[in-house]
Amino acid sequence: MSRNILSTVLTAALGLGLYTALPSYVDTGIAYASAMQDDDKKKPTGKSKRIKVLTPKTAKKISKVAEYYELKDLAGSMSELMDLKSEYDRGKMNGYDSAIMWQYIGIIRYEQDNLDGTIEAYEKFLSHKDDVHDGLVLQMQYGLGQLYFSRGMEKEGAAQKKDLQKSLSLLTQWEKDAEVISVGQYYFLSQIYYVLEDFKKVLHYIDIVIKEAALANLEPKESWYKSRLSAYYELQDFPNMKKTLIELIVSWPSPTYWWQLSSTYNELNDEPSFFAVTEVIYQSGYFEKPNHYTMLAQIFMAQEVPIKAAWILEFALKKKILSEDKESLKLLGQAYLMSQEYKKAISPLSRVAALEKDYQLWMQVGQVQQSLDNLKGAAEAFDKSLAIIPAKEKKDEISLYILMGNVLTEMRQYSDARKAFDTAKNLSPKEDKKKLDRWIKYWDGEKKRWELMQP
Numbered sequence: 001m002s003r004n005i006l007s008t009v010l011t012a013a014l015g016l017g018l019y020t021a022l023p024s025y026v027d028t029g030i031a032y033a034s035a036m037q038d039d040d041k042k043k044p045t046g047k048s049k050r051i052k053v054l055t056p057k058t059a060k061k062i063s064k065v066a067e068y069y070e071l072k073d074l075a076g077s078m079s080e081l082m083d084l085k086s087e088y089d090r091g092k093m094n095g096y097d098s099a100i101m102w103q104y105i106g107i108i109r110y111e112q113d114n115l116d117g118t119i120e121a122y123e124k125f126l127s128h129k130d131d132v133h134d135g136l137v138l139q140m141q142y143g144l145g146q147l148y149f150s151r152g153m154e155k156e157g158a159a160q161k162k163d164l165q166k167s168l169s170l171l172t173q174w175e176k177d178a179e180v181i182s183v184g185q186y187y188f189l190s191q192i193y194y195v196l197e198d199f200k201k202v203l204h205y206i207d208i209v210i211k212e213a214a215l216a217n218l219e220p221k222e223s224w225y226k227s228r229l230s231a232y233y234e235l236q237d238f239p240n241m242k243k244t245l246i247e248l249i250v251s252w253p254s255p256t257y258w259w260q261l262s263s264t265y266n267e268l269n270d271e272p273s274f275f276a277v278t279e280v281i282y283q284s285g286y287f288e289k290p291n292h293y294t295m296l297a298q299i300f301m302a303q304e305v306p307i308k309a310a311w312i313l314e315f316a317l318k319k320k321i322l323s324e325d326k327e328s329l330k331l332l333g334q335a336y337l338m339s340q341e342y343k344k345a346i347s348p349l350s351r352v353a354a355l356e357k358d359y360q361l362w363m364q365v366g367q368v369q370q371s372l373d374n375l376k377g378a379a380e381a382f383d384k385s386l387a388i389i390p391a392k393e394k395k396d397e398i399s400l401y402i403l404m405g406n407v408l409t410e411m412r413q414y415s416d417a418r419k420a421f422d423t424a425k426n427l428s429p430k431e432d433k434k435k436l437d438r439w440i441k442y443w444d445g446e447k448k449r450w451e452l453m454q455p
Contacts, residue, residue, distance in 0.1 A: 052131065058084065058097040065104055077108050095131030102128070103140070119147050138178055142185070145170035149192055161196075168192055183213050190227060202231040222252045229260075238267045255286035275299050282312075290322050297331055306338035326355045342368045350381070359389040363400060370407060378407045398424045 054062060061084050068076030084101045087093050093101065106121030122144045129137045145167045152163030171189060175181065190205035206228045213220055225248050232241045245261040248254070258281045265274035281287065282296050293316040297309035313332040316322040329348040336345035346368055353361035366381030382404045389397050405420035 052096040052133075054097055054100060055094065058093065058101070062100065062104065065108075069108070074108055074111055078105075078112075081105050081108065095128045099125050099128035099132045103136075115147065115151050119144065119151065122147065134177075138174055141170050141174040142178075145174060146188070149188075149195075153195070164192060164196055168196070183209050183216070183218060186212065187224065187227075194227065194231065197234070199231040199234045203228065206231065220251065222248070225251075238264050242268065255281065255284075255288070258284070258286055271302075275303060287321075290316070293322055294328065294331060297335060301335060301338060304338075306335045307341070310335035310339055310341065310344070324351075326352045329355075330361075337364075337368070342372055346372075346377075353381075353384070357388050359385040359393070359396070359400075362388070363396070363403075366403065366407075370403070375407050375411045379404065379411065382407065394427060398427050401427070 053059075061080050064080045065077045068074070068080065081101060081104055084093070084097075085105070088098055088101060102121045102125040106118045106125065109117035109121055122140055125132075125140055126137070126144065129140075148163045148167035148170065152160045152167060155163060171192065175189070186205050186209045190202045190209065193199075193201035193205065206224055209224050210220065210228075213224075225244055229241060229244045229248065232238075232244060241264050242261065245257050245264060248257045249261065258277065262274055262277045262281060265271075265277055278296055278299055282292075287293060287296075293312055297312045300306060300309035300312065310332060313322065313328065313335060317324060317328060317332070322328045330352045333345045333347075333349035333352065336342070336348070346365060349361055349365050349368070352358065353365060362381050362385035366378045366385065369375075369377035369381055382400055386397070386400050386404070389400065401420045401424035405417045405424065408414075408417035408420060
């Protein structure tokens with residue numbers, strides 16, 4: 001609070017037309033600043049009041065209060081005010097003198113960080129509002145509303161709600177009577193409604209804030225649009241969230257807003273925009289977390305450009321942004337498979353298969369090795385798969401023995417191949433045994449051809 005505030009109040013009290021306000025709530029809800037408003041800017045509130053001045057005795061005391069205050073002697077100021085209060089308690093002060101005394105008591109208590117005492121003093125001031133100039137009454141209503149809000153934010157549950165409702169009641173009356181309301185004051189009202197979870201009212205006041213600021217050619221503030229965004233989020237209004245985020249990005253580009261825009265497009269099921277914005281985030285260097293890279297890789301795979309997914313994952317693994325865990329390696333292997341880069345898929349898939357003891361992955365690795373004519377690698381992979389396949393997976397076990405038999409046949413290991421085919425036949429149900437006979441016939445033919453070719 002300004003050191004000159006008591007001098008300003010004294011000027012007002014002596015009837016010179018200037019009034020001080022209690023500290024004003026600022027954007028953060030924590031900081032305060034003094035504010036001034038002129039009486040001639042207020043709506044008339046009924047019958048006109050004569051300009052009043054302090055009685056000589058009270059004026060002398062108030063002057064002493066101001067002197068002590070200038071010396072930073074708050075105890076001295078309060079001592080003088082308590083002398084006045086003793087007169088007040090005996091009923092020997094008029095309404096106007098009483099109001100000014102309570103105003104000063106409130107100011108000193110505020111300087112002493114006595115919030116409850118400040119509120120009490122300003123409530124007492126308003127009990128004499130019929131004896132005080134309308135402009136000063138309006139300022140005190142606004143200031144008291146701020147104080148109740150500040151105290152409420154330090155409480156929880158019913159106690160908090162009670163103070164916030166009291167704040168809202170005072171400010172509603174103030175808003176009704178005040179002719180000139182600043183952009184900052186409208187914003188403060190929006191914050192009260194936010195805490196009270198009336199998000200439609202928040203939007204009402206934020207819209208006024210933005211409109212009035214534009215008319216007054218004031219520079220817009222990021223906090224206004226963030227409040228609007230938060231209210232739309234609470235209302236799950238994703239179309240308007242999208243619009244607000246675009247406004248924020250245009251004026252205050254930030255990775256946070258880009259990520260929120262990406263998520264909003266996802267909520268709107270707008271996949272093309274979701275994909276496009278996420279890639280813009282990556283190209284802008286806004287990726288910060290490991291899951292950002294895996295998410296983009298999955299997007300590229302969904303867009304059927306898996307090679308880009310593989311590049312992203314390789315980069316993140318090389319830079320140690322991603323750890324070489326089973327999820328990352330499996331995704332990399334699948335990206336290479338989808339890209340038909342089979343050779344590059346083998347290493348990550350094999351490592352995941354070993355980590356997870358996943359028979360299906362070993363089976364897949366074996367098939368990839370076979371397609372690359374790496375028969376030894378294929379046989380090793382199928383063998384590892386057979387070693388860990390659960391007993392209940394009979395169908396896959398039969399397929400594995402057939403695959404193994406085929407690979408061993410191509411490797412000219414006919415004896416082992418025949419064992420694999422026979423095992424598959426023994427495991428198969430009766431109706432499938434004829435199919436296995438065809439594989440055995442194939443094996444028999446290959447064996448005979450090989451024997452005929454030998455010298």
